[in-house]
Amino acid sequence: MIEYEELRADIDRYLMERFKYRKSLVSLTIDNVITTRRNSRIDLYLRIRKVESLFPPYCLIIARLGFSKERIGHGTHFLRFLTGVALKYGFRYIGIECANTKSGAFAKKLGFNSIDCENYSIIVDNLISYFSME
Known part of the structure; x- marks a missing residue:
């Protein structure tokens, strides 16, 4: 769990700066999930996986x-921001789990590949290329 505490802190700092929060929003669970506590502006649930599952290994x-x-x-x-974090901590993929219509369209726009019509993944280098062309 301590291994991902720095990652949690980076995400917390980002959200605090971007949304002008004064207190910490983000926690890390025992099973390596980064989550925000209930608030009115942000809802985040991020799984950290190094082993292959439905998603490729080393995937946020x-x-x-x-x-x-x-x-x-x-x-x-x-x-x-998450692309930079993935690079910093050695993750090779970013995934979107159980995408609804809106998040599925968002994933396709950014170049994510469909795993099974509701889950998507992309190689971090491909996202870097996408953002560098914007």
Whole structure:
């Protein structure tokens, strides 16, 4: 668990700066899930996986990501940030789990590949390429 405490702190700092929170929002569970405590503006549930499952190994999996204000760039900004975090900590993939219609369209727009029509993954280097062309 201590292995991912730095990762948790980076995500916490990002969310605090981006959304102007004064107190910590993010916690790390015993089974390596980063989650935000209940609040009105952000809902995040991020699985940290190094072993292969439905998703490839060394994958940061977004199980839930929501913002109170939609379609103003928070998701894209977070994905750009998460790409840097993935590089920093040696993760090769980013995944989106159980995507609904909106998040599935978002994943396709960014170049994610469908695993089974509701789960998506992308190689971090491909996201870097996508963001460098923006």
